[in-house]
Amino acid sequence: GRAGVAEGGLAGRAEIAEARMAGVTYYDVWKEDSEVTLEEVLESAEQNQKAIKAAVEEAVRTLPEDLECDAHTALEGTVNTPTEAIPEETKDRVEPLLGDYL
DSSP states (O other): OTHHHHHHHHHHHTTOOOOOOOOOOOGGGTOOSSOOOHHHHHHHHHHHHHHHHHHHHHHHHHSOTTOOOGGGGTTTTOOOSOGGGSOHHHHHHHHHHHGGGO
């Protein structure tokens, strides 16, 4: 959903490669022949959960350990202030995200 946009932006700022997967449970939106029961919604959610778990396990199992992508260096070139002009307190505060670029 829309929350994924913000999460993707935050992941990028932390040089984290990310992917999204959504499981649909609101299939009653188009279902016109009857009302959807709680049991049907819960069954759909359980099927989604199993499919998502299997997909994540497969992704983790098959991703190469040495995978490199643009996300891993997304902040390169973003610090324009000379390192010597940055106060030590600021360096300490931003070090977890920008340490490689200070």
